[in-house]
Amino acid sequence: MNIKQIYETVAKSDYDFLREDRHLGNNIILLGLGGSHAYGTNTESSDLDIRGCALNSKRELLTNENFEQFVNEATDTTIYSFNKLISLLINVNPNTIELLGLRPDHYLSVSGIGKELLDNAHMFLSKKAVCSFGGYANQQLRRLDNKVVRLVNQEQREQHILNSINNAYYTFPERYSSFPEDSIKLYIDKSNQEEYDTEIFMDVNLHHYPLRDYKSMWSEMNNIVKDYSKIGKRNKNAIEKNKLGKHMMHLVRLYYMCFDILEKEQIITYREKEHDLLMGIRNGKYLDSNRQPIPEFFEMVGKLEKRLEYDKENTSLPDKPDYNKINEFVMSVNERVVKEET
Incomplete structure (x- = not known):
């Protein structure tokens, strides 16, 4: 499956949840390939895995409503909430840090905040x-x-x-x-x-x-x-x-x-x-x-x-990631969500 076929597949009704689910839609800041397609080890029979990140909504940030991730098993799709993804990236979690290192053509969607996240990927790296x-x-x-x-x-x-x-x-x-x-x-x-x-x-x-x-x-x-x-x-x-x-x-x-x-x-x-x-x-x-x-x-x-x-x-990496920089970034993003400036 080439990248054009992947785009066509994700545009089909099987993936309507990306556009219609209340946690996803315009909240998605990153959407890309996962699994063997992302690693370059796919074969003709390989399943298509989709990974991404969606901003926590204003309601979620100001109330006790909790959204951590959306999973659609039928399409092997996992979309993490922004706050959940950050907590995993801080620990250099292999299943999520890879989302910040895809080939450019393997990103299906990148918003302005998504680009900020990619540009600041280094702040999560540590021993x-x-x-x-x-x-x-x-x-x-x-x-x-x-x-x-x-x-x-x-x-x-x-x-x-x-x-x-x-x-x-x-x-x-x-x-x-x-x-x-x-x-x-x-x-x-x-x-x-x-x-x-x-x-x-x-x-x-x-x-x-x-x-x-x-x-x-x-x-x-x-x-x-x-x-x-x-x-x-x-x-x-x-x-x-x-x-x-x-x-x-x-x-x-x-x-x-x-x-x-x-x-x-x-x-x-x-x-x-x-x-x-x-x-x-x-x-x-x-x-x-x-x-x-x-x-x-x-x-x-x-x-x-x-x-x-x-x-x-x-390694020249620090023992721990730059928590101050990460917190400043998270506060900046969530503040924009609350002020409806995203």
Whole structure:
């Protein structure tokens, strides 16, 4: 489906909700492609995903009426409210930050305020990308079937788990009571258990620390470990439907998009440079005759994880986004809505 066909499709009655829903219509400031069309990894059978942003109305801003997003599952369309989108962008959420980095011809509609948002995309970038993108990538990896994960050796598997925990741990200081950086140390060492060559250990030195906060942190880390031992129905279905290659492709794509953010301070959704690599993964280059990932795929992921660790220490991005600039922008936009100046 080329861009002309996409415009023609969105103009049809199936998408009338974009023009008629009270939350959308003239409130839409950004409308663009999502999914494989946005990444450049689409095939002839790929569904059309539409993503966008709509201003919160004057009524919503001045009352308790809450509108966060509009979803139309039949057309794979998701439109975020402006205030909701901002809250996600602040955390460099992969599913939304990509809306600010589409190819110009992949935007179906951009209003004046939408252009302001795109022009100020850099203010959302920070080291939080390490956690958000790295976390999403590791979630993708954890969703692989148990049989798949065991294709790597046990030590590598422990490293995957530790990387996932570290991505969650990165956000703990913001969400829980503060503690000295060296109070909780996680590392891999030789194991005394028969079924393990190595395993993850922890050194904890906390004093007068809230029990409930510690319980929540421990629960998050425990859930990550448990996830690696689950065989999810979703993953079985993905393997049965030969969609594992697509799943693996998106895992790799997340890393490369994060590298652009950390190394170039740019949001690049369309993966032209890695197109052949990504499509090769999608088409089964790294699957064996039983449709299982071969060890070379996990070796690739290991190298990507090391590059992410290097970027985390060497990026010039700040630890947190420019909250003051973001708040000023949000206030400016919402003030114009209330004054009916949009």
